Amino acid sequence: AQSVTQLGSHVSVSEGALVLLRCNYSSSVPPYLFWYVQYPNQGLQLLLKYTTGATLVKGINGFEAEFKKSETSFHLTKPSAHMSDAAEYFCAVTKDSSYKLIFGSGTRLLVRP
Amino acid sequence: GAGVSQSPSNKVTEKGKDVELRCDPISGHTALYWYRQSLGQGLEFLIYFQGNSAPDKSGLPSDRFSAERTGGSVSTLTIQRTQQEDSAVYLCASSPNNRLHYEQYFGPGTRLTVT
Numbered sequence A: 001a002q003s004v005t006q007l008g009s010h011v012s013v014s015e016g017a018l019v020l021l022r023c024n025y026s027s028s029v030p031p032y033l034f035w036y037v038q039y040p041n042q043g044l045q046l047l048l049k050y051t052t053g054a055t056l057v058k059g060i061n062g063f064e065a066e067f068k069k070s071e072t073s074f075h076l077t078k079p080s081a082h083m084s085d086a087a088e089y090f091c092a093v094t095k096d097s098s099y100k101l102i103f104g105s106g107t108r109l110l111v112r113p
Numbered sequence B: 001g002a003g004v005s006q007s008p009s010n011k012v013t014e015k016g017k018d019v020e021l022r023c024d025p026i027s028g029h030t031a032l033y034w035y036r037q038s039l040g041q042g043l044e045f046l047i048y049f050q051g052n053s054a055p056d057k058s059g060l061p062s063d064r065f066s067a068e069r070t071g072g073s074v075s076t077l078t079i080q081r082t083q084q085e086d087s088a089v090y091l092c093a094s095s096p097n098n099r100l101h102y103e104q105y106f107g108p109g110t111r112l113t114v115t
Helices: none
Strands: A001-006 A010-014 A019-026 A031-038 A044-050 A056-058 A064-068 A073-078 A087-095 A107-112 B004-005 B012-013 B019-024 B031-038 B042-050 B065-069 B075-079 B088-095 B110-114
Touching: A001 A087, A019 A087, A019 A107, A019 B012, A031 A064, A031 A073, A044 A056, A044 A064, A044 A073, A044 B065, A073 A087, A087 B042, B004 B088, B012 B019, B019 B110, B031 B075, B042 B065, B042 B075, B075 B088
Parallel strands: A010 A107, B012 B110
Antiparallel strands: A001 A019, A019 A073, A031 A044, A031 A087, A056 A064, A064 A073, A087 A107, B004 B019, B019 B075, B031 B042, B031 B088, B065 B075, B088 B110
């Protein structure tokens, strides 16, 4: 069965600093991987996804993630944090023969001025 | 175009009452999903509709939960005899039936509070 682990329920960075949110997955088949962002009192918005092809995926708002099969990881990065990046971030997985999103527990990003 | 909409945005109900939560998917999207977001359980899949196929109800936590999708569009999630543990945010998502099938678009959610 697939599962997703997000290390760190809270991450705090200074404005302008590198953002790194960690996600590891377990899957018996090549997965489809996603990062979603949730702002307060809002639904989930897709940041980026990996299905096939290039392992470095670029998303919205300057975020990117790299699929590393050998490490079963899909960490989310952004070179320079902005105050507006403060939100909760969810990593999710679904496999080819399935459709349900299986979410990690989420990481709340705090950006300090 | 318009995104996924959900109503009501907030619902407070007394324990034991029934509630109905509504989801309007993006026009033309054939797949519709319900998820629940709670403090203790995180984000959980509840039910999935795809076109005219039988829904996948494998995520529904008990027989007090049911959902229907009329005309392949609007969906209603019904919780009967609500319990305090049903308090959560209920999220609806829709997806087009093409190669972007796995890209789900979420509504703002309905926050349910059972007192």
